Amino acid sequence: MREFIYYSRIAPTAGNMIREDLQASGRIDIAVHAVIASFFLSHKFRTDVKLHLVFAGPPDPQKHLELMPVIEGKTGIDKIYLSKKNVSGVIKRMLYKYKPGIKNEVFPGYWIEKKGFLELVKELHEQGRKLFILDSDGEDLRKAELPADPIFILGDHRGLPPKEFKRLKQLCTPVSIGKRTYFASHTLAVVNNEIDRREDGLMTTQHPN
Numbered sequence: 303m304r305e306f307i308y309y310s311r312i313a314p315t316a317g318n319m320i321r322e323d324l325q326a327s328g329r330i331d332i333a334v335h336a337v338i339a340s341f342f343l344s345h346k347f348r349t350d351v352k353l354h355l356v357f358a359g360p361p362d363p364q365k366h367l368e369l370m371p372v373i374e375g376k377t378g379i380d381k382i383y384l385s386k387k388n389v390s391g392v393i394k395r396m397l398y399k400y401k402p403g404i405k406n407e408v409f410p411g412y413w414i415e416k417k418g419f420l421e422l423v424k425e426l427h428e429q430g431r432k433l434f435i436l437d438s439d440g441e442d443l444r445k446a447e448l449p450a451d452p453i454f455i456l457g458d459h460r461g462l463p464p465k466e467f468k469r470l471k472q473l474c475t476p477v478s479i480g481k482r483t484y485f486a487s488h489t490l491a492v493v494n495n496e497i498d499r500r501e502d503g504l505m506t507t508q509h510p511n
């Protein structure tokens with residue numbers, strides 16, 4: 303099991319703010335790409351991934367959307383249909399179905415609640431989970447020791463805000479996928495690949511230079 307937390311400072315916190323232009327809708331396009339990179343393999347859906355989206359944009363921050371989609375059973379009853387084409391629609395419906403005071407399971411394996419980013423991270427840390435911040439200055443992911451159920455935190459197009467980043471560094475280990483700055487979704491795909499390789503017994507060759 304692996305988990306990702308994607309934090310967006312500007313992603314909207316109400317369904318009616320997600321319009322056709324996803325970029326102009328608080329960069330929901332990035333969250334959509336993060337969902338795709340988290341769960342979709344070619345002709346296969348990952349069932350060992352949980353994705354947390356934390357949106358801190360207007361009008362009612364912060365919202366925690368948790369996704370671990372159920373894929374067995376009858377569509378419309380036991381599960382919903384999730385394809386690469388309808389991710390923004392699913393996020394929009396989750397936001398519409400937010401209910402104050404509860405963690406609402408909107409569809410099987412999709413929850414929404416009001417919760418802040420640092421509160422979520424602290425909660426997971428207190429549960430004894432090992433958290434990693436994805437940061438280009440961190441330890442090389444390829445050399446990092448990972449537990450069986452790691453959690454990785456990613457920032458939006460502007461990165462993680464300095465105040466939150468400072469606090470995170472006290473609770474999490476920074477890990478890097480290289481010196482260049484990648485899209486959040488690409489970073490997520492690389493992390494998924496690194497864990498896949500380890501699970502599949504493919505160790506990375508260490509070159510002298």
Ligand SMILES: C[S@@+](CC[C@H](N)C(=O)[O-])C[C@H]1O[C@@H](n2cnc3c(N)ncnc32)[C@H](O)[C@@H]1O
Nearest residue numbers: 436437438456457460461478479480483484486
């Ligand atoms: C588009 S990047 C953010 C760019 C932003 N200007 C910055 O410098 O942080 C989005 C997220 O991807 C992750 N990321 C990008 N490149 C990375 C790298 N080389 N190693 C680890 N994480 C990376 C970070 O979590 C980052 O917050």
